[in-house]
Amino acid sequence: MADSYEASASGADTRVAEFEQTRRSPLGHLQHLLHNYPTLVPIFILLLSVAVFAVVTDGRLLSGLAIKITLEQTAIVGILACAQTLIILTAGIDLSVGAVMVLSYVAMGHMAVTYGWPPSISIMAGLFLAMAIGAVNGLLVTRIKLPPFIVTLGMWQIVLATVFLYTGSQSIRSQDIDAAAPLLKLFGERVEIGDWSLRIMGAPTIYAVVLMLGLFVLFWYVLNHTAWGRQVYAVGDDIEAAELAGVQTKRVLLSVYIVAGFIVGIAAWAAIGRVGSISPSSFAEANLDSIAAVVIGGTSLFGGRGTIMGTLFGALTVGVFATGLKLAGANPQWVLFASGCLIILAVALDQWIRRISV
Amino acid sequence: MKTTFTSAALALLATTGTAFAAGHEGATACLITKTDINPFFVKMREGAAAKAEELGMELQAYAGQVDGDHEAQVDAIETCIAAGAKGILITASDTKAIVEPLRRARDAGILVIALDTPLEPIDGADATFATDNFEAGRLIGAWAAATLGDEAANAKIGMLDLNESQPSVGVLRDQGFLTGFGIDVKDPSRWGDEDDPRIIGNEVTAGNEEGGRTAMENLLLQDPEINVVYTINEPAAAGAYEALRAMGRDGDVLIVSVDGGCPGVQNVADGVIGATSQQYPLLMASLGIEAIAEFAANGTVPEPSEGLDFFNTGVNLVTDAPADGVESISVEEGLERCWG
Numbered sequence: 001m002a003d004s005y006e007a008s009a010s011g012a013d014t015r016v017a018e019f020e021q022t023r024r025s026p027l028g029h030l031q032h033l034l035h036n037y038p039t040l041v042p043i044f045i046l047l048l049s050v051a052v053f054a055v056v057t058d059g060r061l062l063s064g065l066a067i068k069i070t071l072e073q074t075a076i077v078g079i080l081a082c083a084q085t086l087i088i089l090t091a092g093i094d095l096s097v098g099a100v101m102v103l104s105y106v107a108m109g110h111m112a113v114t115y116g117w118p119p120s121i122s123i124m125a126g127l128f129l130a131m132a133i134g135a136v137n138g139l140l141v142t143r144i145k146l147p148p149f150i151v152t153l154g155m156w157q158i159v160l161a162t163v164f165l166y167t168g169s170q171s172i173r174s175q176d177i178d179a180a181a182p183l184l185k186l187f188g189e190r191v192e193i194g195d196w197s198l199r200i201m202g203a204p205t206i207y208a209v210v211l212m213l214g215l216f217v218l219f220w221y222v223l224n225h226t227a228w229g230r231q232v233y234a235v236g237d238d239i240e241a242a243e244l245a246g247v248q249t250k251r252v253l254l255s256v257y258i259v260a261g262f263i264v265g266i267a268a269w270a271a272i273g274r275v276g277s278i279s280p281s282s283f284a285e286a287n288l289d290s291i292a293a294v295v296i297g298g299t300s301l302f303g304g305r306g307t308i309m310g311t312l313f314g315a316l317t318v319g320v321f322a323t324g325l326k327l328a329g330a331n332p333q334w335v336l337f338a339s340g341c342l343i344i345l346a347v348a349l350d351q352w353i354r355r356i357s358v
Numbered sequence: 359m360k361t362t363f364t365s366a367a368l369a370l371l372a373t374t375g376t377a378f379a380a381g382h383e384g385a386t387a388c389l390i391t392k393t394d395i396n397p398f399f400v401k402m403r404e405g406a407a408a409k410a411e412e413l414g415m416e417l418q419a420y421a422g423q424v425d426g427d428h429e430a431q432v433d434a435i436e437t438c439i440a441a442g443a444k445g446i447l448i449t450a451s452d453t454k455a456i457v458e459p460l461r462r463a464r465d466a467g468i469l470v471i472a473l474d475t476p477l478e479p480i481d482g483a484d485a486t487f488a489t490d491n492f493e494a495g496r497l498i499g500a501w502a503a504a505t506l507g508d509e510a511a512n513a514k515i516g517m518l519d520l521n522e523s524q525p526s527v528g529v530l531r532d533q534g535f536l537t538g539f540g541i542d543v544k545d546p547s548r549w550g551d552e553d554d555p556r557i558i559g560n561e562v563t564a565g566n567e568e569g570g571r572t573a574m575e576n577l578l579l580q581d582p583e584i585n586v587v588y589t590i591n592e593p594a595a596a597g598a599y600e601a602l603r604a605m606g607r608d609g610d611v612l613i614v615s616v617d618g619g620c621p622g623v624q625n626v627a628d629g630v631i632g633a634t635s636q637q638y639p640l641l642m643a644s645l646g647i648e649a650i651a652e653f654a655a656n657g658t659v660p661e662p663s664e665g666l667d668f669f670n671t672g673v674n675l676v677t678d679a680p681a682d683g684v685e686s687i688s689v690e691e692g693l694e695r696c697w698g
Contacts, residue, residue, distance in 0.1 A: 065582075069575045164395035171567060171593055173621050174600060175628050188604075206604075275568045276600030279593060281395070282568030326576045332562055333522055 034349075035356050038306060041349060042297045042313035045342070049317050053324030060327050061320070064201030068209075071200070074319035075208040076101075076271045078312065080286055081293035082215050083263035085311045086256050088294050089223075090236040091303025092141065092148035094257075096133070097264050098286030099159040104130040104268035106163055109172045109278030112181035119181035127265035133159065134261020138254040156287065163280050172278035187211055188273025208270045215263065216312045223308055232256055237304025293318060296342045300350050317342065382651035383414045388438035389643065390431055390448040391473075394421040397619060398639050399449065401697040402473065405640035406447065409647040417647070418443070428452040435459045438468070445469035445650030447643065450477055453526070457482035469653040471646050471660070474639065475527065476668055485649065485660040486668035487642050491527050491616070494635035495534020495588075497675040497684060498614035501633045502586055503539045504681035505612060510539070516577040516584040517549065517560040518570060518594050524548055528590055531616050532560075535588045558584055563594040570597025578605060589615040592622025592634060599630045618676060620696040626676055627689045633677035636687075639697050642671045 024032070034040060053061045060066060080097045087094045108126035111117040117125075133155065140151045177184055187208040191198035198205055223229035231252045234242040243249050275282055297314025299306025321342075322335045389406045391399040403419050410417035418441065420434035428451050438446050439462065446468055450456040457477055460470050464484065472483040480486055503510045517535075520528035532549040536542075536557075544551045550560045558581045561573035570593060577584055578601065587602075589595035595615040602608045609629075615622060618636025625631045649660045663670040675684060676692035 060579075066579055069579055073572055073575065168400050169395045169397050171596070171621055173624060174596060175625075175630070188600075271568075275571060275597065276603075277567045277593075277596055279567035279597075281564075281566040281593065284564070284566075323576075323579070326561075327579060329559075331522070 031353060031356055034353050038298045038353070039310045039313070041346070042310040042317065045296070046313045046317045046320065049320045049324070053320060053328070057324060057327040061324050064199070064203035066323055066327065068200045068203035068205050070316070070319045070323045071209045071212075072206060072274065073322065074315050075206075075212045076267055076274055076283070077286055077289045077293060077318075078212045078315040079215055079263060079267040079270060080290040081297075081311045081315050082212075082219055082308065083260035083267070084290040084294045085297070085299055085306065085308050086219070086223075086232065086260050086263075087148065088291075088299050088301060089232055089303060089306060090253055090256050091239075091301075092253075092256075093152065093291065093301070094137070094148065094260060095152040095287050095291075096137065096155040096159055097260070097267075097290055098283045098288075099156050099163065100130050100133050100261065101264050101268045101271060101286065102280060102283055103133075103159045103163050104265050105272050105278055106167055106280055108184060108268065109177065109272065110167075112184055113172050113176055113278075116180065119183035122181065123184065123269055126268055127262065130265030130268060131258050131261040134257040134259075134264070135254070137261075138257030141257065142250040142253045167280040169280050171280065174276040177272070177277065184269070185273040185276070187270040188276060206273065208274050211266070211270055213312075215266070216308060219308050228252070228255070233304055235303075289318070292339055292343055296339075296346045298346060298350065300354070301347070302354075305350075305354075314346075382444070382654040384416065385445075385651070385654040386416045386418060386438075386441055386443040387647055387650045388434070388441075388443045388446045388448075389417060389419045389646075390434045390438075390446060391419070391421045392449050392451050392475075393424055393427070395424075397697065398474075398617070402449070402639040402643040405643035406647050409644035413647065413651050415647065415651060422451055426451050428455055431456060432459045435463055439463050439466050443468055444654040445471065445646075447471050447473050447646040447650070448483075449474045453478045469650055469659065471649060472668075473642050473646055478526075480667050485662065487646050487649075487660075487671050488668050489637035489642075489673050490666065490670050491530035492534040492537075493670075494616045494637065494673045495531040495536075496538035497534075497635050497673065497686075498588070498616065498633055499535035499538020499540075501538075501675060501677065501681050501684045501686070502535075502588075502612055502614050504684055505632065505679065506586070513539075513556050513586045514581055514584045515539070515541075515557050515586045515588065516574065516598075517557060518563050518573050518577075518587060518589045518598055519549055519560055520565055520590045521562045531590060532588065535614070539586075563590060563597065565591050565594055567593050567597035567600070570594035571601045572597075574598035574601035578602075578607075582607075585611050587611055587613045589613060589631075591615060591617045592619055592625060592631065595622070595631050595634075596625060599625075618674075618692060618696055620693065623676055623689060623692040623696045626678065626692065632679065633675055633686070634692075636674045636676050636692055636695065638671055638673075638695070645669075645671060 104126040107129050108122045111122035112119045137151050137155055140146050141148050188206055190204045191207055231247050234247055235249050235252050239249050293315035294311050297310035318339050321338045325334050407417050422430040431451055464470050470483045472486040474488050476486045477483050519532055529549055533543045533546045541554045559577055561576050563569035563573045587598050592615045595613050602611050612632045615631050615634040622634055626634055652658050662668050675686035677686050678689045680686045
């Protein structure tokens with residue numbers, strides 16, 4: 001008697017609430033696949049561009065020298081793109097990365113060469129300067145609540161003007177750096193330990209390439225396997241939800257700008273080695289190049305979605321296009337043309353993946 | 359070259375010297391440059407300011423933010439007209455589009471002198487004070503050919519140009535170099551249409567170290583045996599040298615350049631650059647200010663150099679390895695007269 005009303009429940013539907021399963025089209029499957037594994041698109045585009053240019057250039061693209069040069073030419077923009085990825089993941093954008101890098105290496109160079117400070121102190125000071133500017137950007141975004149686009153647009157111009165007012169656009173020569181502070185050019189040195197040297201199919205490469213790859217691996221780990229990394233994604237995906245979940249969103253945002261500043265400072269050190277001299281007029285478009293690498297790498301400009309490895313593949317894709325088109329004897333303007341097409345394609349793809357139905 | 363330059367300068371100085379005590383005191387002169395971020399224009403501004411102070415004139419200096427900032431230059435011209443300036447010295451960003459705004463200035467009785475960059479057409483200005491960029495190129499081309507001797511016939515030449523839009527300064531230097539080297543330039547109004555097999559390729563550098571290095575790497579990828587490199591300016595040359603050094607090719611490649619900035623001449627001393635053609639922005643601007651003073655005093659308009667449609671402010675080849683048949687000055691003298 002006591003359980004008779006329980007018995008009547010046995011005839012009820014035992015299924016729990018569930019989503020309605022509709023049949024997906026092949027395109028729908030692809031959409032889901034890309035949604036779950038966003039790095040697939042940039043990998044595919046990179047492999048495709050390597051394959052196409054390998055054929056077009058009769059295999060010359062795959063020579064050790066061509067690969068080495070592509071990697072070295074990609075290294076500095078690649079490192080900047082690493083910083084840019086962190087910022088874009090928080091739904092921000094940083095137009096000042098290139099200019100801050102130039103200011104940072106100009107500061108390192110003048111302290112070490114012109115004023116004769118110890119090179120290690122000069123490098124630390126340059127790094128600190130880049131982080132300080134990152135902190136100012138971050139404070140303006142989090143405390144005054146200005147849009148990152150406006151903050152970094154302003155900072156870009158301020159920093160650019162400062163560089164030119166301070167240097168009068170005058171370079172510090174490679175030979176003067178060699179004499180006063182060779183440590184500044186560390187990342188331009190070949191990777192050699194004793195008799196062993198790091199070679200790409202016979203072509204010796206420089207520390208800047210190793211640095212770029214190392215930074216990407218490091219930040220892949222940080223973004224995916226640390227609390228801070230997950231918070232960066234959370235803040236970018238939905239800042240209010242993150243706040244409600246107990247994430248200190250302002251603090252996370254500010255820290256992202258400071259960490260990005262640190263990476264930009266590292267890029268500055270590497271750029272001295274890569275270019276050879278302290279050149280205030282170089283890297284005028286590095287900010288846009290870094291954004292292009294991030295976007296082609298599949299990171300969403302709306303924040304919260306994308307992978308740091310995608311950025312690496314995006315930067316390498318632009319590098320492969322640049323080397324491939326030049327080896328094929330095309331006008332350099334086609335590199336710009338192709339990069340523009342890739343950007344629009346990548347953002348269109350991102351929109352399509354965002355519109356996922358289930 | 360040096361003699362032509364000196365005598366021309368002296369001739370102008372003689373006419374402007376002390377003859378005009380009155381008439382220009384307190385007159386306003388305008389200097390409008392492409393940007394303030396290039397040491398070349400910074401030096402130009404210094405030269406103009408010093409001369410204006412010496413003559414008791416007022417100098418108003420304007421510059422665009424970046425090379426190609428045409429609107430800022432138009433605004434500056436309008437400001438100068440409103441300020442009642444006697445003369446405008448201008449390095450135009452857009453040499454065609456600027457002619458119309460400048461015509462309004464000339465209609466208002468202002469003397470317009472194009473500095474460094476000729477307008478299109480060149481008579482859009484009352485006078486042009488400029489470096490003969492074709493001659494600057496020809497000197498380094500002739501020097502490279504003479505230095506190589508018989509090997510010039512087998513040279514492998516890399517051309518590091520400014521940018522794809524082929525501004526006239528880049529074209530003149532490039533085509534001058536090829537002419538001096540003894541190569542048929544085809545159409546002299548553009549680079550890259552030559553078919554001499556000795557030219558391995560043209561790459562663009564944006565005139566800075568990073569661009570120079572990247573461009574040189576790309577050329578070496580096309581032919582690792584390049585042994586002569588023309589560069590649009592000395593920062594690009596410094597970048598090219600780094601690329602060559604990274605591949606162990608420094609020392610056996612002849613790099614030539616144009617400008618004569620102090621770091622560039624120092625690079626000639628250090629063997630990075632073989633020879634460079636030096637130009638004189640400070641002189642260009644100070645001569646311009648004197649011409650405005652002269653015009654304010656008695657209405658004289660400056661005349662172009664003989665055989666040219668502009669006033670040649672001079673160019674000298676700077677090298678410590680002089681070649682037969684090519685006049686040059688020593689690095690020591692180049693350092694004394696360098697700018698920036």
